[in-house]
Amino acid sequence: MRSTGALHRRARVAARSALAVLATASLLATAAPGAAGAVTPTAVLSSTAAPVALTGPQLAASWTGPLSTRGRYIVDADGNRFKLKSSNWAGAQGTYEGSGDVNDVTNHQADEKSNNIPLGLDRTPVTQIMADFHSLGINSIRLPFSNAMIRDTTVVPDSGVAANPQLKGKTPLQVYDAVVAALTADGFAVILNNHTTTYRFCCGLDGNERWNSGQSTQQWIDDWVFLANRYKANKRVAGADLRNEVRRDTWDNPNWGWGDDHDLYTALERAGNAILQADPDMLIVMEGINWYGIPQGAFEHGRPTLKPVRTLSHTLIDSNKLVYSAHFYSYTGSHHTGAGGSWSGGNTNDPRYRDLSPEELIQTVNDEALFVTEDGKHYTAPVWISEFGAGGRGTDPTNGDVAKDRDWFKRFTDILVQNDIDFAQWPTVGWMDANGKPNDNWALINYDATGKRLSVEDAGDWRATDWNKLVNVPGRTGKIASVNHWNIVDIDHGDWNLSRTMLAKPDWSPGNFKGNCPDTQRLIGLSRSYGRGLCTDVNQPTKTAGTWEMVNSEKYVKQGDWASGYDKVQCPVNSFAVGYSMSGPSTVSVLCAPSATPLPTTGRTLWFDRGDNPQNPGKVRGDWAENDYKGQCADNEYIAGVAMTWWWGERGRPNALLCRPLR
Secondary structure: OOOOOOHHHHHHOOOOOHHHHHHHHHOOOOOOOOOOOOOOOOOOOOOOOOOOOOOHHHHHHOOOOOOEEEOOEEEOOOOEEOOOEEEEOOOOOOOEOOOOOOOOHHHEHHHOOOOOOOOOOOOOOHHHHHHHHHHOOOOEEEEEEEHHHHHOOOOOOHHHHOOOHHHOOOOHHHHHHHHHHHHHHOOOEEEEEEEEOOOEOOOOOOOOOOOOOOOOHHHHHHHHHHHHHHHOOOOOEEEEEOOOOOOOOOOOOOEOOOOOOOEHHHHHHHHHHHHHHHOOOOEEEEEOEOOEEOOOOOOOEEOOEOHHHHOOOOOOOOOOOEEEEEEOOOOOOOOOOOOEOOEOOOOOOOOOHHHOOHHHHHHHHHHHOHHHHOOOOOOOOOEEEEEOOOOOOOOEOOOEOHHHHHHHHHHHHHHHHHOOOEEEEOOOEEEEOOOOOEOOOOOOEEEOOOOOEEEOOOOOOOOHHHHHHHHHOOOOOOEOOOOOOEEEEEOOOOOEEOOHHHHOOOOOOOOOEEEEOOOOOEEEEEEOOOOEEEEEOOOOOOEOOOOOEEEOOOOOOOOOOOOOOOEEEEOOOOEEEEEEEEEOOEEEEEEEEEEOOOOOOOOEEEEOOOOOEOOOHHHHOOOOOOOOOEEEOOOOEEEEEEEEOOHHHOOOOEEEEEEEEOO
16 A cells, blocks of 8 residues: 555654664555566557446456466456456555544545545445446456454444445444445456555554564464455455565564564465465465565665565465565655655665666566566466556655656556556545545545545546556457466475365374475475475376375385485375475475376486486576475476485485376
C-alpha cells in the first residue's frame, strides 16, 4: 500500500528511538516489476479510447473458475488465458494512522475513515460500485483485509454503510462477505489479500511489518485456512495473496530461507500449502521482500523484491497454483524508501524509480521481478504487479514531482503492455469533497458524500490515456498449452513435504530431514552439501496405486555395482525416486514410487563430487542450489539410486546419481 498524506502527520506520532525513525522510512515503499527477457523500449501501439464496460453477466460468461497457471500465464478452468486486469478495493485492512482519536477522520489515511470495510459503501450502493468497476475495464479485484477483521465482533456503524442499508447490523467480516458475493456475482475474480495484522494503516513501524508481527505464524496460517474454507465453494474467489509488503521492523530484517522466525520464504511456503490442502482451487500469490536495512548511507539497505527467487523459488503441492507478485511506485527505488515531502527521515541519496533512464528502468524491473516469467526455469511463474499507481489530478505534496510521475507512469505502463504482464492498480475507490476535489487523487474512482462520481475517465485526469492503453490491450489470449515444471525441494532447515500422498501418511524417515516431490513429479537432481533437490514432471511416468517404499540400504543393488566402493541407496526395479532424507549432510534414504509401466534397468553413473554435472545446470533450469555442486539427470531419465561415502571427511554427502532412461 502506498502512503499519501501521511508523512506530514507523522509529527503527531509519539517520538521513537532513532533506529525506529530510520526504520520507519524504510517501510513506506513497495517493490518493483520486471520483464520476461529483454524489453525493447519501442512505442506501444494500443487503443486509448475508454474501455468497453461489460455487464456482470458478460464478464461472468467470459471466463470459468477456478484459475490455475501454465508457465508464465494464468488460465481459467478451460485452459484459456485469464489476464488479471485488476485494481485494489481498499478499506478492510484499516485506515487509522495510529495517532489521535480513531473516530476523527483526519487521523485516517487521506482523511478517509473506512470503518474497516471496503471504502465507498457509505456513499454509493454496491450495485452502482459494480457498474463503475466495469467501466474501468477491469476483470478482477485485489481485496485487502486485516487479520483483526476475522475476529472483530463489533458491528459496523450505520453511517459506514449508509448507502447500503442491507448491510446494517453486520460485522466487518460479514460486510466483507457481502462484498465478495457482490463482486463474484458480477463476474469479477477476487484475490484476497492479507494486508495488515491490525487495523492500523500500512506501511511504517505500525505492527504490520511481518506476517507474524503481533501474532504467531501459526495463527496467521490458521486465519488463511479459515478464509479458504469460508469461500471454497465460490470459484470466483480465485486466489490468496499471502502478505503485503514484508519489511524490516525496528530491530530485524526479514530474510529468504534462513529458517528462523523472520524467514519469509518458509512462511509463504507453509501458508500456501496449508491453503491448498483446504482448497486446492486457490491461486497462491507470493510477494517478495519489500525492504531490508536501515535507510542511511552507512548501512546496507534495499528492496530485494523477487531477486531471491532466482536461486530459491517455491514449490507447492499443486504445481500449477503459484503466482509471484511485486509492487512498484515512481517515488520509491531499488534502494530508496520513498521518503520525501516535509518529512525527510530516511530520504537517502539513492535514485527513485522515476529518476532512472528508460533503459535503466527496463533493466531494473526485469532484474527485480519480471525475470520470473522466463520459460523453463525452476522459478517460472506468472508475475502480477499487484500494486502500482500515481496521482492523476492536482499535485501530491508527499510524493513530489508530477512531471516525473507522468513520465514514469507512461513508461511503466508501456513495460507492462510490452511484456503482457498482469496488474492491479492502487487504489480503486476514494472520497472527494463537496467541491469535487479528491481526498486521494490516486484513486480511479472518487465519490462525494452524496454518491456523485469522479472517474479516471472524466476530464482532467492525466492518467486516462495510459490507463486505457493498459486495459485495452489484451496480450496473449485463447488456449495456453500445458507446460512442464521444475521445482526445488529445500530441506536446509527441516522437512519439505510436497506430496499429498505422503502428507496423509506417517513420517517415512523419523528423525531425519526429508523432502519429497509433488505427486505429479519425480526427483531429477540433488545438491552435494545443502540438501537441495530438483523435481520435474517432464516425461513423467504414471505411478501405480502400489506402496511407496523408503529404501535405506543396498538391498536393491542387483543389476551391477554402479559406484564401486561407495555406499548406495537404490529403488527397486520399476520404481523411481520421488524423495530423499538426510541427517545433517549425510544421505539416509530415498523414497521410491512404483511405475505403472516397466522401466529400463540399464543406466549411467552421474558424478557430481567435484563439480556440477551437467556442467552448466544453471543455464538449463536455473541455479537451484547456488554455490553448491549439483547432479541432475537428463529430462528423459529418472533417478534410480544415490551413492555416498564417508571417506576423507565426506560425512555421507551424495556423490553420484544412478540415472536410468524412462523408456
